[in-house]
Amino acid sequence: MQKERLLQHRILPVVTVLLVIIAIWYVAAYVMNSPFQRDLDRRGNVTSTAMEFFQKTMAQPKPVLPAPHQVVSNVFENTFLRSVSSNRSLVYHGWVTLSSTVAGFTMGTLLGILIAVGIVHVKALDRSLMPWIIASQTVPILAVAPMVIVVLGAVNITGLLPKALISTYLSFFPVAVGMVKGLRSPELIQLDLMRTYHASAGQTFWKLRVPASIPFLFTSMKVAIAASLVGAIVGELPTGAVAGIGSKLLAGAYYSQTIDIWAALIAGSVLAALLVTIVGIVGKIVDRSMGGRLA
Structure with missing residues (x-):
């Protein structure tokens, strides 16, 4: 049944x-x-x-x-029939993009959590910082990425870090917004109960606000990890990278290899789906360990 x-x-x-x-x-x-x-x-x-x-x-x-079967054939060939060290392997290019994605996602998540904690506990930050955070997301990432690459390249910072910072720029916002909502989700009666128990601000934070924010955190992290992948791919475009999904898109566009372009897009989509699934599984494990019920 x-x-x-x-x-x-x-x-x-x-x-x-x-x-x-x-x-x-x-x-x-x-x-x-x-x-x-x-x-x-x-x-x-x-x-x-x-x-x-x-x-x-x-x-x-x-x-x-390209027809669907052409794209599927290309993905299969460049995923399973080539060495992972080959520059034509989608696994190789996916791994390069994944490394900057995970680095940017980690930094973005930590930054988003720190910003959310500050906004919830400091009213001045709530009034001054939050509007700027929202305004920062109105700037197109395609305009930000070249500036980041050029500025960091001027001080000899290249490779993984510039792409990770672009991923951080896209991923911190959903985490910050989600955590702010999560940290503010406890009801007044719950906060009054903590005051009745003479709980300190730290105890209220760790024993009430943080547990209440966990579902919001992992929901926002699903959005953040997908945005981080987009940032990593976009970060590869202005650098003329020789590896990564972004480099596959550039090479395909330069040589008019539309099948390769679509195969790279499919590979990026599959990678994003896997990352979101992993974050969701971790969220369910954490929820279960905290006594939550799984649907």
Whole structure:
């Protein structure tokens, strides 16, 4: 019975949406690749049946929009059929991007928590710092990334740190906002109870506010880890990096290898999904260890 409910309420809707997306993708690939294929047939005086023409649009080496099977084949080849040390391996490039993602996510999470604690306990910071934090997120990351790279490069700081700082810039905001909401989530009656017990500010913080904020923290961390990955990829673009998912996107764009571009995008999406899943699992483990109930 539980398996049937899981199939109906979770697996079936996801599979249905996925099949619809794939169908739309194939139609779009045919429509966008057809003009170029018609031009090739006309120049070569080739006459093709409708099926042959469709097959040709799905097998172009440099299509305008790659077909799903072309992208899947590329991902499989560059993930499982190549050495992880090869510069064509998506595992290798994913690992390079992952390192800066994790570094930026760690720094962003710590920074967000520190900012949230300060905002909750210092009214001056709540009134002065919070508006600036919100305003900082209105600046496009594509404008910030080159400035960070250039400034740090001027003082000979290159490699992992500049990309990690860009990831930090994107990841600290959701953590800060989530933690502020979490630390303020205890109700007045709970705070009054702590005062009745003559609890100090530190005891109230550690025994009431922090436990109450944990669900909010891990929810915001899911957003932060995905944003951190985006920051790491964007950070690779202005540096002309030779490794990383961003470098794969650059190389694909430079040589018009659209299949490689889409394969890199799929690899980044899978990496983001895995990171979000890991954060969610850790959140459930922490929740269980603190006596929470799992759905």
